[in-house]
């Protein structure tokens with residue numbers, strides 16, 4: 571049965587608060603973007619005296635972190651990151667994900683690449699066996715939009731321009747419908763090979779290491795490679 575908004579919010583909050591257990595004193599924490607991450611940022615504020623600060627994956631999260639008085643560092647100066655916490659639009663049992671529903675995918679992918687451990691926080695509605703029911707976001711350099719769309723059609727997808735949206739990097743988003751993604755790592759690489767694509771919302775080559783999934787009352791912890 572589909573979750574109601576309030577129980578879904580409760581689930582997001584439970585997953586987000588569970589991620590606090592992974593935060594050690596003195597850390598600079600990698601912080602994702604979205605409604606689930608907003609609960610994480612709020613929970614992080616309760617232990618802000620214990621951490622050094624955060625590296626953020628979007629202007630939206632930066633604003634929320636700063637509003638809580640959490641120092642935000644530039645990734646280039648932060649060095650290694652132990653932990654990155656972020657949500658997902660879809661996640662499989664292999665901890666492959668679709669992300670970018672909020673257009674924050676590229677910076678998310680960069681911070682995730684740096685972090686030693688990616689912790690995905692999600693309500694259980696995000697769990698799927700095969701990715702692709704959620705339209706796959708692709709960030710594209712504006713002048714390449716039509717060309718990239720035609721190339722995506724050749725790969726079997728139906729790209730739709732997300733009108734009125736400009737990413738934090740000044741680019742546009744194509745949402746790709748009607749994909750049934752049996753081989754997410756392969757598709758992730760193929761899409762990135764199209765000239766004009768900045769990145770795509772498949773987080774499979776670098777998926778999550780741990781997923782904290784909640785239904786609002788029960789929390790489930792999944793590990794990459796666990797059967």
Ligand SMILES: O=C[C@H](O)[C@H](O)[C@H](O)COP(=O)(O)O
Nearest residue numbers: 604605606657670672673674
């Ligand atoms: O661009 C947005 C991000 O990838 C989000 O992490 C993703 O869309 C999940 O967001 P939410 O927690 O709001 O469902």
